[in-house]
Amino acid sequence: MTSSVDEKLSNADWLAAPGIQAVFSAVERDGDAARVVGGAVRNTLLDHPVPDVDIATTAPPDVVMSRARDAGLKAIGTGLEHGTITIVADDFPYEVTTLREDIETFGRQARVVFGRDWEKDARRRDFTMNALYVDRNGHLHDPLGGLDDCLGRRVRFIGDADGRIKEDYLRILRFFRIYAAYGEGELDAEGLGACLRQRNGLRQLSAERIGHEMRRLLRAPRAAYALRMMNDCGLWEIATGGLARIDDYDALRSLDSVAPQTRDAELGLVVLAGFVREDLARISDRFRLSNQERKRMETAWAAKKRFLQTARRPSAAAMSYAFGREGAIDGLLAVWSASLAGAKEDSAFYEGMLSDLAAQVIPEFPLKGADLISLGHKAGPELGALLRRLEVAWIESEFALTKEQLLERSGAAS
Known part of the structure; x- marks a missing residue:
């Protein structure tokens, strides 16, 4: 060999x-x-x-x-x-x-x-x-x-596992992260037992170190299994300060071959921990996420809510316009994973919507404030309110209203 x-x-x-x-x-x-x-x-x-x-x-x-x-x-x-x-x-x-x-x-x-x-x-x-x-x-x-x-592909500590962890408690998270990236089969029993015994040591770690390790773990191929074991050992709650939707995350990672976004830490955290909007702020602070990472999580969470709250399923154009292509896809994948976890799969809809979102050209609102001013409307709050009403009408028409039709609706200024 x-x-x-x-x-x-x-x-x-x-x-x-x-x-x-x-x-x-x-x-x-x-x-x-x-x-x-x-x-x-x-x-x-x-x-x-x-x-x-x-x-x-x-x-x-x-x-x-x-x-x-x-x-x-x-x-x-x-x-x-x-x-x-x-x-x-x-x-x-x-x-x-x-x-x-x-x-x-x-x-x-x-x-x-x-x-x-x-x-x-x-x-x-x-x-x-x-x-x-x-x-x-x-x-x-x-x-x-x-x-x-x-x-x-066996992840084993060198020497006494408890002793190695006490040298640096981040090795608890590294044990799961290295396994998620390279391991196969069951987790090493000795290592897992040591992580369980030493779990309170995670409380001594800085938010930056925990966040860095957890983001890397979430991108790994076997992250779903590793996180389930972490959750069963009480490590997820210590690391994040909250609960986890492990079944939803399992379902999300079952879609790895469908969409590469399933491996992204931001979407994974929304699916795992985004029970309410406040959870996003807690996780962001806990892991010291960047403003860009926070924004993506918030957009994904809002897009998920839009998919769930709309009586009539929104179009790809409407979702892309409201949340951007990335945000709309993140929201769709979050809803899809919850559906799979709840055994309520509607694969035809989700697959079709994912395809539509990936190909969607985001519509551009054809009106600007200057267009209304040219008709005699005065700049100010009323102009802004009128522009927003026209935009809503344009969206509700599935973006079919033309610039000329929108101008007609705006009326002439008195």
């Missing part, structure tokens, strides 16, 4: 890139070694994209920076206190971190020293599948035997 793994890694595009080979050449001097570690190795073995590359080395951080600059590479001390240097080669950033080992362990503030022992460095990491290293030639180094877990 090792030879086939080495072959797969050695043929990886990112490892053959001149930029990373230049980093290796710069760092690996005077007996020092460097190896890619973690996500890039794991993702390559599991046929996932590799968005970033982390490198571990025996060279001290100041030496890494000096050698990189001597080689004509850009070096930035992004985390010197943690031994991390960012080296930019061919416009791609590589994080290079000196091997470390714990001297004293007390949560995220553990005192560490830089070292040269690859196994001790591996034991500081979170999961066995993340403690895999590969050298510049594609040869795998597996100090803790994590390869089988990686290929078997």
